[in-house]
Amino acid sequence: MDGQIGVVGRAGGRGFRLGIDEVTTPAAAKSLNRTGRRAVIVHAGANWIGSVLDSSDGFWPKLVAELAHHGIDTRVVRARSKPAEALIDPTADHVHVVMGDIPGYGRNMLHVDQGHIPGFWYLDEVGVGWHSSVRLMQFCPERVNFGHAEYFFNGVSGWMLRENVSKAPQTERMPDHLEPAAAVIFAQDIEGLRNRAHFMTNEQMIRTAAEHDRSRLIYVKLHPRQSKASRRDLLSVAQDYQNVQVSEASVHDLIEKSRVVVTQNSSAGFEALMQKKTVVTCAKADYRHATLTAKNPGDLSDALDYGPDAMADFPFEKYFYWFLGRNLLEEAKDNFAERAVARIREKAFL
Numbered sequence: 001m002d003g004q005i006g007v008v009g010r011a012g013g014r015g016f017r018l019g020i021d022e023v024t025t026p027a028a029a030k031s032l033n034r035t036g037r038r039a040v041i042v043h044a045g046a047n048w049i050g051s052v053l054d055s056s057d058g059f060w061p062k063l064v065a066e067l068a069h070h071g072i073d074t075r076v077v078r079a080r081s082k083p084a085e086a087l088i089d090p091t092a093d094h095v096h097v098v099m100g101d102i103p104g105y106g107r108n109m110l111h112v113d114q115g116h117i118p119g120f121w122y123l124d125e126v127g128v129g130w131h132s133s134v135r136l137m138q139f140c141p142e143r144v145n146f147g148h149a150e151y152f153f154n155g156v157s158g159w160m161l162r163e164n165v166s167k168a169p170q171t172e173r174m175p176d177h178l179e180p181a182a183a184v185i186f187a188q189d190i191e192g193l194r195n196r197a198h199f200m201t202n203e204q205m206i207r208t209a210a211e212h213d214r215s216r217l218i219y220v221k222l223h224p225r226q227s228k229a230s231r232r233d234l235l236s237v238a239q240d241y242q243n244v245q246v247s248e249a250s251v252h253d254l255i256e257k258s259r260v261v262v263t264q265n266s267s268a269g270f271e272a273l274m275q276k277k278t279v280v281t282c283a284k285a286d287y288r289h290a291t292l293t294a295k296n297p298g299d300l301s302d303a304l305d306y307g308p309d310a311m312a313d314f315p316f317e318k319y320f321y322w323f324l325g326r327n328l329l330e331e332a333k334d335n336f337a338e339r340a341v342a343r344i345r346e347k348a349f350l
Contacts, residue, residue: 020052020064023077029086032075033094040067040095040344041087042076048099052076058331059112059121066337072350095348103127103195108348116270116287117156118165120328123343130197130265134327135286141315141322149321156324157274161252167267168224170250175257178249182216183209183304184258186251186268187234189226190283198264199295200282202230203237205262208297210241212304219254220246223266260307262300276316278307290319 020042023029032039042060044052051057053076064074072095077084079102087094096109103111105126113128115121122128126136159165164173187202200208209218220238222231238244247254255261255272263269264283269291272279279291280303292307294300303310324330329340344350 020055020060020074020076022049022053023075023083023087026082026086029077029083030089033087033089033092037073038093038095038348038350039073039075040097041084042074043079043084043096043098043102044076045079045100045102049076049078052099058114058119062331062337063340066341067344070341070345070350095344095350097123097344101128101131103131110344110347114167115324115328116167116267117160117324118167119332120324120330123329123340125347130284130286131195132286134323135284135288137327139289139319139322141318144315144318144322146315146318149315149317149325152321152325153274153317156320160271160274164250164252166251166271170252171248173250173253175253178219178247178253178257179217181219181245181254181258182213183260183262184219184221184247184254185209186221186223186261186263186266187226187230188223188264188266189230190264191230198283199293200264200297200300202234202264204297205264205282205300206234206237206244207240208300209262209304210244212301214241214243216243218244219249219258220244221248221251221254221268222246260304262294262303273316273320276314278303278311280304280307287319287323290314290316290323 023032042052052060055061067074077087088096094108096106097112098109099112101113103126111122111124111127113122122132124132126133164170185205191198191201206220222234235246238246251268251271255275255277261269261272261277261279263281265281265285269279269281270287273290280294280300281288281291282294285291292303292310294303329336
């Protein structure tokens with residue numbers, strides 16, 4: 001899953017730069033608008049602008065070259081800046097690709113971000129993560145070939161579990177050092193976000209699971225980006241229960257040793273599907289088709305009791321392939337750029 005190539009110079013006979021120049025001023029934006037040529041405008045926030053410009057993001061290097069071969073130039077602009085506002089001028093008719101979690105529908109707008117699994121990318125009309133259109137789709141397992149799905153599932157999950165790969169760095173795998181648990185709770189720090197997604201808070205999830213059966217062990221793993229205040233509060237909650245253990249173990253080990261996985265909508269919950277675990281999501285999640293949704297403590301208690309039985313026949317292989325292979329884009333695939341450009345052209349009538 002590399003898919004990262006440096007692209008410099010010009011496409012033969014085309015006269016288009018292979019690389020992305022930044023539009024830094026409103027005057028430059030207006031000048032680009034006056035050319036009369038439609039361009040793909042990448043709107044990148046502070047956490048993305050550097051990697052887009054130096055071609056280290058994994059998404060744009062191949063795609064810029066493919067767009068150039070279709071006669072389409074690409075520029076990058078800082079999201080929500082004055083130059084970005086100028087480029088949104090509808091008379092220019094540019095295609096706008098927004099990087100990161102900035103949801104919104106627009107006539108010529110698409111959204112890009114890393115998926116739950118490294119090497120897979122959203123390119124979506126509505127947003128990324130729980131904002132993506134995948135959450136609104138219907139999963140029809142009868143339309144997915146099991147042979148293709150099984151090959152894909154075994155390849156991706158085998159690599160990730162064997163190499164201990166996750167979206168965040170993990171400690172060394174040592175599953176034999178962990179006791180079996182009734183559940184693992186993967187905490188997040190999303191409760192203060194403007195666009196609310198959660199039904200239950202981290203504290204509610206921990207207290208509900210811990211009190212459901214005080215004789216059963218509950219693991220809690222805090223998010224790498226958990227704020228200091230949230231971390232302090234959740235550690236205090238965990239200390240109220242003898243059966244709750246906050247762990248820094250690999251997510252894959254915690255999933256392996258737990259009967260049920262509980263989260264709001266984290267990527268760790270999606271990763272649990274690789275081990276065919278029962279996942280309970282306590283927030284709006286784009287992978288909700290493969291989980292049980294708990295909107296209140298009663299729902300979560302029921303899921304802890306009956307979840308594994310309810311999910312016993314779920315087609316994990318088909319879902320994994322449907323979600324990642326069909327709806328996201330894999331940067332390591334030879335047809336990555338071709339599929340991405342096809343989506344852009346279809347969206348914007350290029």
